[in-house]
Amino acid sequence: MKLEGKAKMLRIHFGEDDKWHGKPLYRAIVEKCRELDIAGATVFRGIEGYGASTLIRKPHHLLSFSHDAPVMVTVVDSEEKVAKLIPQLDAMVADGLIAISEVEVIKYVHQDGQRS
Amino acid sequence: MLSAGPAKKVTIYVGEDHKYHGQSLYSAILDFLFYRGIAGASVVRGIAGFGADHHMHTIRIERLTENLPIRIEFVESAEKVEELMPKLHQMAGTGLIEVQDTLVVKPSEESPKAAVKGAAVALKREGRAKLMRIFIGENDKWHDKPLYQALVEAMRANDVAGVTVYQGILGYGANRRIHKDGALHLSHDRPIMMSVVDDEAKLRSFAKILDEMVQQGLVVLSDVDVIKYTHEVPPAEKEARK
Numbered sequence: 411m412k413l414e415g416k417a418k419m420l421r422i423h424f425g426e427d428d429k430w431h432g433k434p435l436y437r438a439i440v441e442k443c444r445e446l447d448i449a450g451a452t453v454f455r456g457i458e459g460y461g462a463s464t465l466i467r468k469p470h471h472l473l474s475f476s477h478d479a480p481v482m483v484t485v486v487d488s489e490e491k492v493a494k495l496i497p498q499l500d501a502m503v504a505d506g507l508i509a510i511s512e513v514e515v516i517k518y519v520h521q522d523g524q525r526s
Numbered sequence: 527m528l529s530a531g532p533a534k535k536v537t538i539y540v541g542e543d544h545k546y547h548g549q550s551l552y553s554a555i556l557d558f559l560f561y562r563g564i565a566g567a568s569v570v571r572g573i574a575g576f577g578a579d580h581h582m583h584t585i586r587i588e589r590l591t592e593n594l595p596i597r598i599e600f601v602e603s604a605e606k607v608e609e610l611m612p613k614l615h616q617m618a619g620t621g622l623i624e625v626q627d628t629l630v631v632k633p634s635e636e637s638p639k640a641a642v643k644g645a646a647v648a649l650k651r652e653g654r655a656k657l658m659r660i661f662i663g664e665n666d667k668w669h670d671k672p673l674y675q676a677l678v679e680a681m682r683a684n685d686v687a688g689v690t691v692y693q694g695i696l697g698y699g700a701n702r703r704i705h706k707d708g709a710l711h712l713s714h715d716r717p718i719m720m721s722v723v724d725d726e727a728k729l730r731s732f733a734k735i736l737d738e739m740v741q742q743g744l745v746v747l748s749d750v751d752v753i754k755y756t757h758e759v760p761p762a763e764k765e766a767r768k
Contacts, residue, residue, distance in 0.1 A: 413744075417746065419659075419746065419748065436695075436696060437696060440696055440697065440698065443698075444698060449699070449744070450661065450697065450698055450699035450744060451697055451698060452661060452694045452696075452697035452699070452717040452719060453694050453695050453696040453697055453717075454692055454693075454694045454695065454719070455694075455695050460547065481695075484659075484719065486661075486744060486746055511748055512748060512749075513659075513746040513747060513748040514746065514747045514748070515744070515745070515746050516658075516733055516745045516746065516747055517733070517736070517737060517740060517743070517744065517745035518743075518744045518745075519740070519741065519742050519743065520742060
């Protein structure tokens with residue numbers, strides 16, 4: 411897989427409790443990215459925030475089991491790949507934010523050290 | 527800062543149980559006033575009262591907290607009050623807002639200690655810079671120490687302005703291996719993202735060092751606008767103090 415020069419970064423913000431066909435939305439998005447052969451995706455859990463639903467999302471207080479922490483998925487790939495992913499995400503993310511920005515790839519290396 | 531002379535006193539009456547976007551209304555209003563630079567505000571809890579809904583709110587032994595009346599008060603200049611009013615109007619919902627003319631005889635003052643701290647040059651630096659994001663795995667090593675830690679040390683040693691390490695909960699990258707925070711196994715290999723902001727020249731020169739240290743992963747650069755507050759002493763002053 412090659413990835414160099416100008417690329418796009420997608421950031422998708424939603425809640426940890428959001429679901430897609432019964433599974434966590436963030437997992438479903440990572441699986442969709444793999445299916446579309448996207449270069450990479452990373453899920454981050456925030457510690458506090460608010461967003462589209464305007465409810466303050468706060469993860470578990472020490473003892474309570476109810477958490478709905480803010481989650482962000484970051485994806486980097488070429489413009490064409492990202493363009494293919496967006497309609498899919500559009501269908502999956504019901505309540506959230508998708509932002510796109512331009513990035514310049516300065517390094518992308520595989521495990522075997524093979525550089526693209 | 528509020529000065530002596532004519533001013534407005536605003537009083538907002540709400541219920542203790544009223545909510546604003548899932549948060550208690552009075553603390554949401556107080557936060558709003560605080561972050562919009564109001565000189566000071568107080569919240570007073572009443573012991574009984576009723577409002578538009580003609581529902582008696584009272585402290586009873588058997589019902590300790592029964593939506594008691596809350597009064598939020600602040601004194602500000604007429605312009606500031608006018609500026610904040612539309613938002614307060616929207617936030618207060620069913621509550622009542624009252625504005626009175628008042629006269630500030632003596633404005634409150636910052637404690638001398640706080641004033642000195644404020645004077646200690648809070649520099650605001652603005653401008654274009656680059657944001658570098660480095661995606662690696664938590665288990666990646668460099669000379670037997672975690673790579674992210676080695677990178678932070680290398681950045682400090684090279685005077686890079688600042689870096690933050692984030693730990694992801696799920697992801698995959700260059701090597702197609704899923705990094706996952708498994709609940710039951712202890713071997714974590716979570717995704718790591720490091721976010722570095724500095725000027726382009728600094729980051730480009732650090733990229734060479736980075737290139738030797740990162741064996742697998744992704745490094746991207748993007749443009750950012752920097753809006754920074756710092757207590758750092760400017761270099762000229764630093765020289766003078768020597």
